[in-house]
Amino acid sequence: MRYVFITGFFVLFILHIGFGGIISFPHADIFYPEGYKNIAILVGNIFENIRKQVIELVGNDPGRVHFIIEDKGTISNGIANPIIHKTITLYVWPPENWFYLELPIEDWYRYLIIHEFTHIAHLTLQSKNMTLLSNITGIPLYPNLFSPFIEGITLFSESNFSPESGRLNSPIFSIGLYEHNINNFPELVYVSSDPADDFRRGLLYYNFVGGFYKYLVDQYGLDKVKDFHKKMSGEIPLINETKIFKEIFGKSEKELYYEWYKSLKSNREKLSYGQGELIYYLENGWIKKIESSNEKLIILTEQYGPVSSYNPFVFKNIVEFSENGTEFSKKEVSWIDFKISEKNYYILKKTNRFGKILNQIWKVSSSDFKAKLIAEGYISSFAVAKEKLYISYYNPKTLTTTISGLNIKISKFVRYMAASKDMIALLTSDNRILIYKDTGEFLYEIPDDAMKGAYIKFWNNGIVFTRKDSIYMNAYYYDLKSQKLYKLTEKGLIMDFVIQDNTIFYVSYFDGKGTAVYKTTYNLHKEKYKNNYYVFNNKIFPHKEAQNDFIKHFSIFIQPITWLPIPDIQISDNEKHYGLGWLYVFSDLKMNNILGILPSIKYNYDTQSLSTQIQGFYLMNYEPFAFQAMYNSSNNSGSASLSFSSNILEITPEWTLGIYSSVKTKNSPAEFSFSLGLNFYNITRTFSFGITSTLYPIQKTMFTTNIKLAFNKFSGIKVSLDFHIETFKVYKYDISTVFTLKTESFDWWHFTFKNLGMTFGVNTESAYFHFFQEIYLLKLKFYTKLGIQMYFDNNFNFYFKIDLTPYSITQQLYKF
Numbered sequence: 001m002r003y004v005f006i007t008g009f010f011v012l013f014i015l016h017i018g019f020g021g022i023i024s025f026p027h028a029d030i031f032y033p034e035g036y037k038n039i040a041i042l043v044g045n046i047f048e049n050i051r052k053q054v055i056e057l058v059g060n061d062p063g064r065v066h067f068i069i070e071d072k073g074t075i076s077n078g079i080a081n082p083i084i085h086k087t088i089t090l091y092v093w094p095p096e097n098w099f100y101l102e103l104p105i106e107d108w109y110r111y112l113i114i115h116e117f118t119h120i121a122h123l124t125l126q127s128k129n130m131t132l133l134s135n136i137t138g139i140p141l142y143p144n145l146f147s148p149f150i151e152g153i154t155l156f157s158e159s160n161f162s163p164e165s166g167r168l169n170s171p172i173f174s175i176g177l178y179e180h181n182i183n184n185f186p187e188l189v190y191v192s193s194d195p196a197d198d199f200r201r202g203l204l205y206y207n208f209v210g211g212f213y214k215y216l217v218d219q220y221g222l223d224k225v226k227d228f229h230k231k232m233s234g235e236i237p238l239i240n241e242t243k244i245f246k247e248i249f250g251k252s253e254k255e256l257y258y259e260w261y262k263s264l265k266s267n268r269e270k271l272s273y274g275q276g277e278l279i280y281y282l283e284n285g286w287i288k289k290i291e292s293s294n295e296k297l298i299i300l301t302e303q304y305g306p307v308s309s310y311n312p313f314v315f316k317n318i319v320e321f322s323e324n325g326t327e328f329s330k331k332e333v334s335w336i337d338f339k340i341s342e343k344n345y346y347i348l349k350k351t352n353r354f355g356k357i358l359n360q361i362w363k364v365s366s367s368d369f370k371a372k373l374i375a376e377g378y379i380s381s382f383a384v385a386k387e388k389l390y391i392s393y394y395n396p397k398t399l400t401t402t403i404s405g406l407n408i409k410i411s412k413f414v415r416y417m418a419a420s421k422d423m424i425a426l427l428t429s430d431n432r433i434l435i436y437k438d439t440g441e442f443l444y445e446i447p448d449d450a451m452k453g454a455y456i457k458f459w460n461n462g463i464v465f466t467r468k469d470s471i472y473m474n475a476y477y478y479d480l481k482s483q484k485l486y487k488l489t490e491k492g493l494i495m496d497f498v499i500q501d502n503t504i505f506y507v508s509y510f511d512g513k514g515t516a517v518y519k520t521t522y523n524l525h526k527e528k529y530k531n532n533y534y535v536f537n538n539k540i541f542p543h544k545e546a547q548n549d550f551i552k553h554f555s556i557f558i559q560p561i562t563w564l565p566i567p568d569i570q571i572s573d574n575e576k577h578y579g580l581g582w583l584y585v586f587s588d589l590k591m592n593n594i595l596g597i598l599p600s601i602k603y604n605y606d607t608q609s610l611s612t613q614i615q616g617f618y619l620m621n622y623e624p625f626a627f628q629a630m631y632n633s634s635n636n637s638g639s640a641s642l643s644f645s646s647n648i649l650e651i652t653p654e655w656t657l658g659i660y661s662s663v664k665t666k667n668s669p670a671e672f673s674f675s676l677g678l679n680f681y682n683i684t685r686t687f688s689f690g691i692t693s694t695l696y697p698i699q700k701t702m703f704t705t706n707i708k709l710a711f712n713k714f715s716g717i718k719v720s721l722d723f724h725i726e727t728f729k730v731y732k733y734d735i736s737t738v739f740t741l742k743t744e745s746f747d748w749w750h751f752t753f754k755n756l757g758m759t760f761g762v763n764t765e766s767a768y769f770h771f772f773q774e775i776y777l778l779k780l781k782f783y784t785k786l787g788i789q790m791y792f793d794n795n796f797n798f799y800f801k802i803d804l805t806p807y808s809i810t811q812q813l814y815k816f
Helices: 002-016 037-058 097-102 108-123 128-137 152-158 175-179 188-193 204-220 222-232 241-249 253-271 306-310 549-557
Strands: 021-025 028-032 065-070 078-081 087-091 277-283 285-293 296-303 315-321 327-332 337-341 344-353 356-365 371-377 379-385 388-395 400-404 408-410 414-419 423-428 433-437 442-446 452-459 462-469 472-479 484-487 496-500 503-509 514-521 525-527 562-571 576-587 593-604 609-622 625-632 637-650 656-667 670-681 685-696 700-710 715-724 729-742 746-748 751-763 766-777 780-791 796-803 812-815
Touching: 021 037, 021 549, 028 037, 037 065, 037 108, 037 152, 037 222, 065 108, 078 108, 087 108, 097 414, 097 452, 108 152, 152 204, 175 204, 175 253, 188 204, 188 253, 188 746, 188 751, 204 222, 204 253, 222 241, 241 253, 277 285, 277 296, 277 315, 285 337, 285 496, 285 503, 296 337, 306 715, 306 729, 306 751, 337 379, 344 371, 344 379, 344 637, 356 379, 371 379, 371 388, 379 423, 388 414, 400 414, 414 452, 423 452, 433 462, 452 496, 462 496, 562 593
Parallel strands: 028 065, 065 087, 285 514, 379 414
Antiparallel strands: 021 028, 078 087, 277 514, 285 296, 296 315, 315 327, 337 344, 344 356, 356 371, 379 388, 388 400, 400 408, 414 423, 423 433, 433 442, 452 462, 462 472, 472 484, 484 525, 496 503, 503 514, 562 576, 576 593, 593 609, 609 625, 625 637, 637 656, 656 670, 670 685, 685 700, 700 715, 715 729, 729 751, 746 751, 751 766, 766 780, 780 796, 796 812
């Protein structure tokens, strides 16, 4: 028992030092790290102002919630956890460049809070019977965790305020996405599966479901949709879903989804998207940016294939081609943005530095791709003109941006920058464009609130960018001399573009199968500015800071997140006993520390005696460190392990070197071992080499190797090898290659059957071959395998297995 208490106090110490303070508002506690007190107050006031509106949209008040402000570096995200103390984690970094195009929101914290609080309100909705059952069993029974609208309701909510914010208000990622996929429209089950090798992944589960949800609200009314959530909250998930749809809407979910599809199809002719001449097509991928240099077009691409699901690997390239589509060069890269200055690329990429994501700027030669790291940190954007570099550094504690090279500071997030020979343009997260001289002197602001695309560029006497026109995304030009705004295209769906002479080369969808570069001519049409900025309530709510945040952490931690009955029955020739335990699981808000305690009582039928025991475990995760411990009082046995893993060096923009190590010990039987190794990887290749040594009771040292490679989009190889250093012999190995035979999918019930393929392999004891079928159940992916294993002693057997990977035959969930 003493070990459990020692572990518990250690947990409390660790979770206490993870925060800087706590501020309490009427309906929420805000936990913030050192330096983020002002952000915590901002978050609390935003939440209290939008709370009632979100509850009205969802139809459920979840009660008091907890917010965590998390600085994970330059990554934009939020996490809602209804099970762990109704906690919402807010990352402090707004989206930049292409990420903003996918997540177009003018006010990062406001819309992030709307989105994540919608999750909490929706997912915690329970009927009285479910609430009673949860209280009795300790199992968090939230049926809406299996709702088809987990992300649909959040996108509807985030898009229900400003017409210039929210994914359902984006022409590219809402109506334009649906209409350009009419001939490749995904089934509802496929959308829920969100396959990893489809270039629309993420958009399927979020944007398509969001569009379907909005259709139901528009056609049947918000009250009907809220009735659906209430009905779902008291039913067994998945099994009763169709019955609930028919009861509320009078039709099944498939019939309603098809009804939405038909309405989109009938509407397509009215939209009449203008499309130019096709120049370059990228199948199952995104063309994320286009630039021009020396009469060449240069694009940044991201392409998917079955291997993206198996490993997963994504194929990113910088491609150069002519104005008629003739490809000159293609180079694998890991960039998220690039600019061209004379004979060099200046590129932006992300890296993981000891658990924190940072942005890097590299200078890369366009001839031999030799690279030099220029800057690293909280970089939101950069610009370059005549080899002079301007960098925007964002401070998430003060919500200010400092521009190096201009020596200015502004109270906005700069999501993109452009530079000319004597001017700098800043595109901010609230869709404003600010113009400065290269001396730092402010010139003016373009007074337009319309949603804009990912990029701005200098051209002619002004700036070009994409801008929302109702359900279209068109190319625009702002003349800096006349200070007039002009539209260049009509009825477009343009992601990015460049202008050469009188021709616009732009990026858009290609029939739902990928993206493409098109060309067309342009005309100047004078346009008016838009002033659509949505004004929220900004009432200041009463709040107070916790006097003793340790007590607050303790009071939260001692509330078990679950308490589960665990039966223990054994009937055999050696022993016959009956037992019952109760597993209590405790967690801090971040799930960095999880403590489990399992007291139990057992009746031995043979000796007619009672015995008690306690088991426990502790899991700690503070990147880059992880610790776990186990204890069992019946034999006083325990084990513990401590591991470390992090990137340590970017050799090039594409290749990264990482290090990992671990120490493991246990006392029954006594054993102590450690491992140390290196990871060397890029976006399609991973090499891992290390030493694992057991020092006690028997000294044994192994050299281990793990390799994953993608040959192409359809095939790959995985190699694992353990070499016994003392005997200088191969101890164990497994080499397997996968080949995709069929990529077409079909759906049944809640299952999506995706890639069909075959695997050839050889390991220490046999050669093997199997066919595999990739299957999704909602977002859970697994593989069925049917094959033959031929042992080197001339025996063989047939096997059927369910695994989490198509490679090898060792990682199995089920074997027959």
